[in-house]
Amino acid sequence: MAETSIRYLTMLRMIPRYPRTVTTSKLAEDLEEHGFQLTLRSIQRDLEKLSAHFPLMVDESARPYAWSYNASAAASMIPALDMPAALTLELARAYLAPVLPQRALEHLQPHFREAQETLGRRDNPLGRWPERVRVINRGLMTRRPEVNGEVLETITEALLKDLQCELVYKARSWPEPETIRVHPYGLIFRDPNVYLIGTIDGREGIRQLALHRASSSALLDEAVDRPKDFDLDQYIHSGAMGQPFHHTPIQLHLRCDTEFMLHLAESPMSLDQEIFNETDESFELTATVSDTMDLRWWLVAQASHLDLLAPEYLRGETMKILEASLQRQKAASIEAG
Structure with a gap:
């Protein structure tokens, strides 16, 4: 394959879906790591060519320009989604829809949509699968508390980058919301709630923060202070999520x-x-x-x-x-x- 074609494919894989964006200068850095040394002007010309054939968007108010895929763009281009993969995604959609916050599901909707389109082609009997699968959680069918989308994205980024974050948070027992600095250790999805496990500056012990009680957030450029021996599975198996009455089994x-x-x-x-x-x-x-x-x-x-x-x-x-x-x-x- 011609080097130009390989460069185009590499560049397309580096572009995120809106509302996330990537600048041409960041693309230049990432492409250099893959062996492509290009000027910002060359990258800009490549992107303009590619946007004629792919659902790319550009924010020209940013300097340098910021690029992204359209939020509703197809989930993948290469390779095409095959039937087994489409069926697996449809099963995942049926299972995840009752347990994940809506904002998290929104990021997956293009993938789910492509799976449904693949299953529906050529009068495929698998296309009837969504009509024949339901997931029912045990217990009361209570309405899931709404999680602020920006809060969820900040926390997931903090966890991935091992960074602290700041939350405006109101615990059930607090009279007013407070701004707290959090060292995030992990996320636990325990239907119907999502809990951030971590510590709060100035307070003792590992806390379970229900995300729907956080109204705003900010990512901090400071590393998380996490105990080396902390293990999320061990934390769960200790009974911490089940309000233990005794510390020993x-x-x-x-x-x-x-x-x-x-x-x-x-x-x-x-x-x-x-x-x-x-x-x-x-x-x-x-x-x-x-x-x-x-x-x-x-x-x-x-x-x-x-x-x-x-x-x-x-x-x-x-x-x-x-x-x-x-x-x-x-x-x-x-x-x-």
Whole structure:
């Protein structure tokens, strides 16, 4: 392939989708890393030629000029999206739509649109796939809090570049919003919320910041102070996201109704889960888990289908919750007449 054609392809891959842009001077730097040494004027001429055939936009008010793809441009040019890749993208769209913030999905819409167009060609039966797939999250179908798009983009950039960021944030317990400096460690998508995990300057401990509570943000040109031993998976497995009641794991012992709880054999509660004393009616289960609020909610919700054999203190606390709930519903029934 002629060197000019290779240069064109390389340049096209370096241009982001609007609203992000790249200047001709930045393109010159990036092209030089790929072995192409060009003047700004040469790059400008190349881009003008390419814009006649590709959906490129230029901001002429910037100096040097800033280029981008049209926001609705096709997701890819080379190679063309094939059927297996299109089907995979369509599956991803069905799964991600209920859990990702709308602003994050907007960046993927051109990819999803190209996948749907590919599946719909030549009366392909795969084109009917979107009509036949749905993703339902467990639990209440609550409306997801809206995340400020600029905040999400600032935080993702901060995480990628290991930089600090500044947020205008209002925690549930704060009377007014505060401007805080954050050292971001990672993002956790826990439907329906998105949490930034990190530390706040001047405050102790690792925090979980719900992104929908941040109204504005700014990227700072200062490196994140992150502990070398911090691991996001270990943080999650510690039970930190589940409001732990104890810092050490517990040994859970359950006797479960087979008809309603057999799914635990397919989706174990822990790596060391064991099932024994199986009959047609019931089975027993032991698992090492974190004592979290989520666990207690689950035990209360499944109380009619299992016996909590151990630990004893957790059985007593679960019974208190159930008794208080029963008394409240009785009172409501009397009040309702």
